[in-house]
Amino acid sequence: MTADVDRHELRQIIAGLSEGVILVEPDQTIAYANEAALAMHGVERLDELGDDVDAYRERFALRYRNNRTPEHYPMERVVAGERFHDVVVEVHRADRPEVEFVHSLRSLVATDREGKPSCLALIMKDVSDQFEAEQRFEATFNANPAPAVITRLSDLRHVKVNAGFLEMTGHVRDAVIGRSVYEVDVLAGARNRDLAVSRLKEGGTIPQMEACLDLPDGGTRFVIVAGQPIDMGDEPCMLFTFADLELRKKAETALRQSEERFAKAFRLTPVPTLLARLDTFTVTSINEAFTRVFGHGEDSVVGRSPAETGLWVAEAARERFEESVGRTGFVPGQEVCLRHQDGSELDCLVSAERVEIGEETFALLVLQDITERKRGERELFEAIEAVMADTSWFSRGLIEKLANLRQPGPREGNGASPALTVRERQILNLICAGVDDDAIAKRLNLSRNTVRNHGAALYRKLGVHKRAEAVIWGRENGFPLNASGP
Template identity: 25%
Template sequence: TLIDLVFVPQPHDRKLYDVIGKDGSTVFSEGYCPLPNKDHGAYLWGTASPFYDSHGNIVGAIECTRDISQRKQADKDLRIAKERFRKAFDASPAIMAVSEVADGRYLYVNDQFIQALGFSRDELIGISALELNIWSNPQERLQMIAILIQHGSVRNHLAHIRVKNGNIRIGLLSVEKIEFDGKQRLLVAMNDITELKETEELLRRSEERFAKAFYSASYAMTITDYTTGCHIIVNDSFLKLTGFERKEVIGYSDVELKFWLNFDTREQILRMLHKHGIVQNYDVLFKTKSGAVRNAHFSAVLIELDGDQRLLITIDDITEQKQMQQEVSRLERLNLIGQMAAGIGHEIRNPMTSVRGFLQILGSKSELVAYQSWFDLMIGELDRANSIITEYLSLAKNKPVEFSRLCLNNILETISPLINADALNGDKNVEWHLQKVPKISLDSEEIKQLVLNLVRNGLEAMTAGGTLTITTYIDGPDTILAVQDHGEGITMEVLEKLGTPFVSTKETGTGLGLPCCYAIAARHQATIDVETGPNGTTFRVRFKTEGT
């Protein structure tokens, strides 16, 4: 027993106790004692004090024992908790420190703190953040202290921290009051978000560059929903090209806008996207708000926007380019035909003139008067053949012309009675809108032929009661002649071949009327633009005003 140690403190007896000591003559000890009939024991704390007689001799001792099992368990739990805290603290990927409440001096820092800030442990322990001058923005420190005083803790406070080499790191700072080594301390944890912020900034700049490129692009661009095809964002070039307002497009699909000339175009594009993930410079035909048909190179690529799949679409309008290519090809064919006609025209016309003359002589003889109608028919057919040869000859680009400075309106006024008469015969109307235009270099006879061909085509395109409009006006440096009908428009198949020799939709047409118009325009260094739709067609002949 513990009393025995008062009298004979043997080493063998000391081994029975976890803790043993002496305070003066009093012996104290701590040890584990098995309990009878139990599968566990108890931790006991005991003291033994000696009794002395009048001569100072030990005659006895008094022993006091108490069960400290609960305290021992609490000590054990606390030790385990501290060990867990230190392991979690040291292993944490966050920048962590324990500091004094009063002055902020660091008591303990983890390895991540040392690695991130570049200081050694000796340079940190016992020094405050203020002394280290790690706050890049002192105002952020004052705001953090104010939050800590008001709420008792801090959550994700943005802080710019200066590390040892002078670089600035950005972090989200959290502070909690804890008990550490028996005293109240501050647990400081910071999540370094410098790379995240840099990535966000790069993303912001990238999105800004994309937005600038998207909205300032000269070609039409739109972002649509991959599933529904509804437009989410469109640039100004898209609106300018299609003629729609932004509110008429956003939230609507191409199908609802009747954008595609052919209904299955979008399905073909989606199949290509599904197979290849991208569409590049696919030739498409689309309709503007006014119904005008345009030709374009269509490109699309799948992108992710706000977590959803979208289509980034670019539409490069190549209508004018296509028209130019067709114009060059058509003019080359016209010139070839004109050169051939010029080569053989003389040889054909001479015998035709001789035949016509003899037919006139025969028709004047009294004994052949019964055949006069036949002679007239043959002479008429010869004249018709001669006019066709004349049209052939007009196709040649080197056909001689006589230019004079003339007013386009004056030429139109000279043939207006003929045009009005043609319209009246077909129960149709002609409206004239001749604005003041300057004199330009023109061949009067060729311009008459050009106008009559355009007018007759327009009249034939309309039903009875239709109105043809002839307009002249100035557009910048150009003088414009416009002939507008209100027919059903020109189909795409015909429009692509417009101006090609021998292409005609009329049963008795030669297909040379419009080619002659294009040839005449070319000799006048003019161009012909065509705008067609379900409500009619407009031919605009654009003459250069300046320098003529």
């Protein structure tokens, strides 16, 4: 009678507990379950659990968290007198497969004075919400492309690893899970390893730092590693995340090699070349050819703009050139006059192109000295001008060759031919044929002054100043030499 009273009092005590409690008899009969235990199975009455362990097994399927179906249900282990705790199982109702619970179980085995079991209880907590949260975390963790590892702080062993880390390092999962942080060293070669290890032992945040991981194939991998404390259930852990620096390192190496090749070519090119910042045109580098041609050394040019060094003779031309480079990023050969260090002036052909070096934008200027060529052209034109006083002996072929000797750069403007009057075209045709003013006047029945006035108007329209230049312009623009002379 006393035992029944004790058992009745025990049931009263456990009835109001938030934890689920199932009392089992030594013969595997289910004697009692409080409301919390019933609710954790989705039932309302004790008989819905089953009369004994075998009936319970038919109605509820259990599976451990490692996906292994137990040979002995926890209820059977209680009857056998086994003491256990924190056993997590998934519980499914056979008649309603959609109903699923996750229980965290522990056993209670009380004995009488003779050492025989007097109270066998299975105590449970519903951890379904926690399990669902863990499942969501697990799915997110595994799907995250960023490499990551979770390390348990109590023993510094890795408990989770995602596919990103395995792919980055070449490890297999079994070679990481269960290994200590020193066996699979996620802080290998860390720039501030002492700080990282100290924070790991304290369970504090590990700031981002570069590291060089050892790979299973004997290689290494440059990464940025950081650690963030998290809780996995009731276990304090450290979440290590990684950013792969290998591509960046390769890009940096390629960029450095490219810059080295550029610097070598820049230094050795025989044409004067300078590099300037695009926004201010401050010169950052010159080559040896620049010093040889213009006389300026690095100390007088680098760090200053062309305007400050007085390199350009015409400031307006410099401003137009720099504006064009900044606007279009490319200027082909343009004839300008530049100043030597000794003050002498040089005819030059200047080209520029915008270039990206690292994260900065520069203008690369190539300066070709054409002083000798221009002097030769001027001498040729003077010679042509000298003989134009008597051009009756010029042959058609010779004038064509003289015209081809001059290859002027593109003229400013829209490139359209000037509008010439009929009389101006007649005079230009005769000039191109080598006919002098007197002969033109006779042939066109005009006075000499009238011919000269038409010629002056013609020169203005053509943008030339000399008879020889008019001849060359006419030949370049297809005027036929159909007059044979005076």
